[in-house]
Amino acid sequence: MILTDLVALSFIQSGFGQIMVKDIICNADNVGLYEKYELQFEVINAVYDNPFDPNQIDVSGTFVSPESDTIRIWGFWDGYHWKIRFAPVSTGVWQFSVTVRDSVSFYSTAFDSMNVISSSNPGFxxxxxxxxxxxxxxxxxxxxxxxxxxxxxxxxxxxxxxxxxxxxxxxxxxxxxxxxxxxxxxxxxxxxxxxxxxxxxxxxxxxxxxxxxxxxxxxxxxxxxxxxxxxxxxxxxxxxxxxxxxxxxxxxxxxxxxxxxxxxxxxxxxxxxxxxxxxxxxxxxxxxxxxxxxxxxxxxxxxxxxxxxxxxxxxxxxxxxxxxxxxxxxxxxxxxxxxxxxxxxxxxxxxxxxxxxxxxxxxxxxxxxxxxxxxxxxxxxxxxxxxxxxxxxxxxxxxxxxxxxxxxxxxxxxxxxxxxxxxxxxxxxxxxxxxxxxxxxxxxxxxxxxxx
The missing domain is CATH 3.20.20.80 (Glycosidases)
Incomplete structure (x- = not known):
């Protein structure tokens, strides 16, 4: 999807140190049950040589269901941007946050929400x-x-x-x-x-x-x-x-x-x-x-x-x-x-x-x-x-x-x-x-x- 078609999200910054997550965009206002919800963002001031080594830079998302179940989803570098891809397993309002760790610091966004609606996807x-x-x-x-x-x-x-x-x-x-x-x-x-x-x-x-x-x-x-x-x-x-x-x-x-x-x-x-x-x-x-x-x-x-x-x-x-x-x-x-x-x-x-x-x-x-x-x-x-x-x-x-x-x-x-x-x-x-x-x-x- 073209980035101009994506929906921009605004987060309150939290954590400590110089590392930061910015310019977060998502692929939908409402996501269907079991469908892809994708976050794309930039990580700045992180200390690492290899974006494919999670022991140098560990990017993940924490997703909390309406039933308060927590799922941790790993992020990845696609060669151009950092991304997190998630398929919600229940309908309703989910909360989520993005976390980044490098060898010297830690950063986590404040929780935001996503709305999950029913879909024709039967799941996994x-x-x-x-x-x-x-x-x-x-x-x-x-x-x-x-x-x-x-x-x-x-x-x-x-x-x-x-x-x-x-x-x-x-x-x-x-x-x-x-x-x-x-x-x-x-x-x-x-x-x-x-x-x-x-x-x-x-x-x-x-x-x-x-x-x-x-x-x-x-x-x-x-x-x-x-x-x-x-x-x-x-x-x-x-x-x-x-x-x-x-x-x-x-x-x-x-x-x-x-x-x-x-x-x-x-x-x-x-x-x-x-x-x-x-x-x-x-x-x-x-x-x-x-x-x-x-x-x-x-x-x-x-x-x-x-x-x-x-x-x-x-x-x-x-x-x-x-x-x-x-x-x-x-x-x-x-x-x-x-x-x-x-x-x-x-x-x-x-x-x-x-x-x-x-x-x-x-x-x-x-x-x-x-x-x-x-x-x-x-x-x-x-x-x-x-x-x-x-x-x-x-x-x-x-x-x-x-x-x-x-x-x-x-x-x-x-x-x-x-x-x-x-x-x-x-x-x-x-x-x-x-x-x-x-x-x-x-x-x-x-x-x-x-x-x-």
């Missing part, structure tokens, strides 16, 4: 209070995710993807935040590429506009894999991930204290900048953990440093996301991952069976059986976060048809997500989009939370 998705095998929105409506996986170059490869998904009743999309065009730490581990952040911003805003919930992947395996790993392809950590400058080889990323220090700064920035959005549906902290590092991985060894890190990053998002979204993570191996399923909120499996003699039958039976096994073993939602055959065999539409219905009938909380990369795995076909519309029409008439 979370684990159902009715049946923990399923998901629901903040307002209590059932959420069944029906979607696909399109990790990168969405606007370049599939410019009408969000419109096509909405027209066919689809509401879930797997994306990779650190994909090749949007890796925030490609050049620096302690500062973030604000141009690449705008690409992520475009994806989030497009998802908001079309009612899509993002399965928002924090790390993919390629970005954390180095030379020495048994998967010899694409050791991109060594070439493109700036964390290599403080943690090398790739195994060090998971155990180095400096690495974790700057990882936490990165995760805080992600939550601060995009955590307001109800279209961030699920935090997928890692895609295919067994493909990371610079050595072999053991999925059953609780002492494998990658498993320890997986629990650590999962807990970070659980503890610091003010809206308490569910978390997930995955292996490449199509197995029941007891250790990981116990850690995460939503067990996830990846399944590619293009090597089987008859993937249409063998693959469908395997997926149905694994989905049922997870239902019986964990009181949690579960789904296949990636699946599919290579497009060279022409089986993808029929395989997807079989998979979405087999998984639905065996307890999936989201449809299996067909992998689309505009290369050997192809893209969604019109026939596949039509199948998802049929699925949407079916689940609109039922509420599987009533099943056991």
């Amino acid at each position: 998705i979370g684990i159902s209070k009715v049946n923990r095998h399923y998901l629901e929105y903040s307002n209590g409506e059932w959420y069944y995710g029906n979607g696909l996986a399109k990790p990168w170059f969405i606007f370049e490869h599939t410019p009408t993807l969000f419109q096509d998904m909405e027209e066919h009743g689809m509401n879930s999309l797997v994306v990779w935040m650190p994909s090749w065009e949007s890796l925030l730490v490609r050049d620096y581990y302690d500062k973030y590429d604000v141009g690449r952040a705008l690409i992520i911003e475009d994806v989030v805003e497009a998802a908001e506009a079309h009612g899509i919930q993002l399965i928002f992947t924090i790390w993919n395996h390629d970005a954390l894999r180095g030379v020495g790993h048994p998967w010899t392809v694409r050791p991109y950590y060594d070439a493109f991930n700036a964390f290599r400058h403080i943690a090398f080889p790739a195994d060090s990323f998971f155990v180095n204290d400096s690495s974790w220090y700057y990882q936490k700064n990165l995760y805080r920035y992600i939550i601060a900048r995009w955590g307001y959005s109800t279209s961030i549906g699920i935090w997928a902290v890692i895609s295919e953990l067994d493909g990371t590092g610079s050595s072999s991985y053991s999925r059953s060894n609780t002492n494998d440093f990658r498993n320890i890190w997986f629990e650590r990053i999962t807990n970070y998002f659980k503890e610091n996301d003010p809206y308490k979204r569910p978390t997930t993570g995955s292996l490449a191996a199509a197995v029941i991952w007891d250790l990981g399923f116990n850690i995460t909120d939503i067990p996830q499996v990846h399944f590619y069976n293009y090597w089987k003699s008859d993937p249409l039958t063998d693959g469908t039976w395997t997926m149905a059986g694994m989905q049922k096994q997870i239902w019986e073993g964990w009181d949690k939602p579960a789904f296949f976060g990636e699946f599919g055959p290579k497009n060279e065999n022409g089986l993808e539409p029929e395989y997807q048809h079989n998979a979405i219905w087999a998984c639905l009938m065996n307890g999936a909380a989201l449809s299996p997500m067909d992998w689309n990369d505009d290369a050997e795995w192809g893209e969604f076909t019109p026939e596949m989009f039509d199948d998802m519309l049929h699925l949407k029409r079916f689940i609109s008439d039922v509420d599987l939370r009533d099943t056991d």
Whole structure:
């Protein structure tokens, strides 16, 4: 929104020292329930070198609900201004204040108010209070995710993807935040590429506009894999991930204290900048953990440093996301991952069976059986976060048809997500989009939370 369209706010200054907050503007007089309320402002006379390090400059907002509940929201530097983004979770008059701390001083504005009105936004998705095998929105409506996986170059490869998904009743999309065009730490581990952040911003805003919930992947395996790993392809950590400058080889990323220090700064920035959005549906902290590092991985060894890190990053998002979204993570191996399923909120499996003699039958039976096994073993939602055959065999539409219905009938909380990369795995076909519309029409008439 153009700044001249924003509403200026006037605050009484308080606190002590030279640091000050000034020129605060907001994006609305009245904000809808679960909608974005954004404050933009300047911080003057603060002492810091790096605006992306909250240990040098810590910016936050305190929001107090009409029921006197308090929510602290981190601020962030977008490359031009300081901002705080907040999604109110109840209607009525909220009070809020902005606080800034640097290494030598502290400043806090007096409290001002914002008015929250009702909206059509159903809120954030979370684990159902009715049946923990399923998901629901903040307002209590059932959420069944029906979607696909399109990790990168969405606007370049599939410019009408969000419109096509909405027209066919689809509401879930797997994306990779650190994909090749949007890796925030490609050049620096302690500062973030604000141009690449705008690409992520475009994806989030497009998802908001079309009612899509993002399965928002924090790390993919390629970005954390180095030379020495048994998967010899694409050791991109060594070439493109700036964390290599403080943690090398790739195994060090998971155990180095400096690495974790700057990882936490990165995760805080992600939550601060995009955590307001109800279209961030699920935090997928890692895609295919067994493909990371610079050595072999053991999925059953609780002492494998990658498993320890997986629990650590999962807990970070659980503890610091003010809206308490569910978390997930995955292996490449199509197995029941007891250790990981116990850690995460939503067990996830990846399944590619293009090597089987008859993937249409063998693959469908395997997926149905694994989905049922997870239902019986964990009181949690579960789904296949990636699946599919290579497009060279022409089986993808029929395989997807079989998979979405087999998984639905065996307890999936989201449809299996067909992998689309505009290369050997192809893209969604019109026939596949039509199948998802049929699925949407079916689940609109039922509420599987009533099943056991």
